[in-house]
Amino acid sequence: MTHERAILRIHFHHSGNEDLYHQLLTVLDGISPRWQAQPPTAADHDITGALKYFDRHPRDLAQLIALRAAALYGTQTTIGGGNSILIAAMAADATPPGRITIIDPTPDAIAAFLSPRPVHALPGIGPATATLLTRHGLHTIGALADTPLLTLQRLLGKTTGREIADRARGHDPRPVTPGTAPASRTARHDFTHDELDPGQHRRAILALAEQLGTGLRHTHDAAGTLTLDVRYADRSHTTRTRTLPEATNHSAALTHAAHRIYDHLGLQRARVRTITLRASALRPATAAHHQLLLDASDDKARRIEQAADAARARFGPDAVFPASLAPSP
Structure with a gap:
């Protein structure tokens, strides 16, 4: 029996506990060691070789992963599958929580999806x-796939236009790169309803940056990169990562970067459900270089931060927080 790629x-439905996330990743090793972490709750898993070993369909192995995650860690999963990272990720995003969607690797099945x-x-x-x-009449991925490459490149630029054209046809040669979960720290905010107010989005980001900064200072780490993931009501999402000018655990610097x-x-008017902020490329804070600024307010902010950390350590994590995060009267 021969097998396509x-x-x-895999999306693990857990509360953002990083220790649990790392434990869930070990479930994948029982099927194939070719997995790549996608913090804070997901992973890509290349099971091509495992299909021959187990002599099973991808759906069977997906069900086995879901069963083991539930039995060993009490964690529900949502799984999408296909012949590329692109198709697998989109299938997972289109799948109801706790279910499995596998897209057959035939051109017709991929185009239909x-x-x-x-x-x-x-x-x-x-x-x-x-x-x-959409302003140019391209509302669906099928319409993108049918659009001449030169037209897309005029709209989006040469490189982006070609990349979008390839993806619209399901072409994605990216490999799953095996490795351990990268050192990172994650904070997540779930809105109780579809939140359209940018002010509330920015308020949530401030709270997340404060949470990350406090945690990083507690472990004496500094972050080199910051990733913002925004998930919408239709379960699509946007992820952007930025390398920070200097590694930091300063809450104000993290907030400024995240807001940018x-x-x-x-x-x-985006209907936002969840905002996740991840600090990665962690390194010891003692190895991070802080550029000295001739700015008394920056010095003052860092002294206030130290005092706030001391108060939290003594009286609890909610002892001190920014005034803008205080609950409305």
Whole structure:
């Protein structure tokens, strides 16, 4: 029996506990060691070799992973599968929680899955790009696939246009790169309803940056990169990562960087469900270099931060927080 390339995107439904996330990743080793962590709750899993070993369909192995995650750790999973990371990720995003969707690797099956989906469901297309495409009458991925490459390149630029054209046809040669979960720290905010107010989005980001900064200072780490993931009501999402000018655990610097990433998304009336902020490329804070500024306010902010950390250590994590995060009277 021969097997096409088979990739799974697995979403673990846990509360953001990083220790549990690392334990869940060990479930994948029982099927195949070729997995790549996608913190804070997901992983890509190349099971091509495992299909021959187990002599099973990808759906069977996906069900086995779901069963083991539930039995060993009490964690529900949502799994999508296909012949590439792109198809697997999109299948997972289109799957109801706790279910499995496997897209057959035939060109007809891939086209049938992709064609009717809105352009914003294609990874790499954020709200601003989706608005540009729909303004030119390109509302679905099928319409993108049927658009001449030169037309897309005129709209999006040479490199981006070619990348979007390839993805719209389901072409994605990226490999799953095996390795351990990268050192990172994650904070997540789930809104109780579809939140359209940018002010509430920015307020949530402030709280997440404060949470990350406090945690990093507690472990004496500093972050080199910051990733913002925004998940919408239709379960699509946008992820952007930025390398920080200098590794930091300063809450104000993390907040400023996170707000800049958010502003560059250009969200307008977006129905946001979840915002996740991840600090990665961690290193010991003692190895991070802080550029000295002739700015008394920066010095004062860091002294206040130290005092706030001391108060939290003595009286609990909610002892001190920014005034803008105080509950409304």
